[in-house]
Amino acid sequence: MYDIIGDIHGHADQLSALLARLGYEKRGGAWRRPSALHRILFVGDYIDRGPEIRAATEIVRELVDADIAVAVMGNHEYNAVAWHALGPEGFPLRAHTAAHLRQHERTLRAFNSELSDLLRWMRRLPLFFENDDVRVVHATWDDRSIASLDGATPLTDDRFLERSAVRGTREHAAIATLLKGAETDLPPGRFYYDKEGTRRYTTRTRWWIRPPAGGTVPLGSIAMPPADTQMETVSVPAAALNLPGYEDPRPVFVGHYWLTGSPAPLSDRVACVDYSVANGGALCAYRYSGELPLRAERFVCVPV
């Protein structure tokens, strides 16, 4: 029995409420689960944006330490590690721009910039998790990216961390794909504005779909929201798309995509559990017990 929990972003109250709904409770200072068969899988993005980042990370860390949960890394944890690490020339690996600061400042404030313990923990988070039953990654399951890594926790290596901040390296490509999502270029001249008002010339894709070998594909059929609705009418050459597809019999659970509306799987074996708690939405979990196809009724959300 796996309870896969979506992006928390410092919303400790909703996390506590969701855990209670799922039958987890803290008694006498120790976390208890509904049964010894239950296990929590967190999909990443514990920090930034929300009001109780310290409390949220404490709960996640307690559950991991108690061997009740596994927590994988989200792009916000990666970005925080890179923000606080210096490259060989003495500059931060993630530039301290205004836009990057906006994403991270709530965490800086919550910890009074005393993040060393949290940073050590975040650096050790695995980039993905898999066992015989199930797989979890923050944004995209991509066998090629995973094969390019030296194990699930490559960021503990200083050299890997440094190189991951350099565009064009295999380390950068793997982090971008696994934690930020496979993207594809929009046709020349096309763009849209993301939720932070930044112009985007690429779109996140429905990476689990393998496009046909030849011909063209309507962009709307492979683009992930948010995107320009006019893209529905634009077709791109299938050869230009580099989508990994997903055909493994084990289901894969992701976060990251800021979904809204009524929770439902993305395909028969791919489900996103991020329903935008940091943007007025819900904190959701999927309670998985071996069923395929995955089913909308298996989502548990607060509020709702």
Ligand SMILES: [Mn+2]
């Ligand atoms: Mn994310």
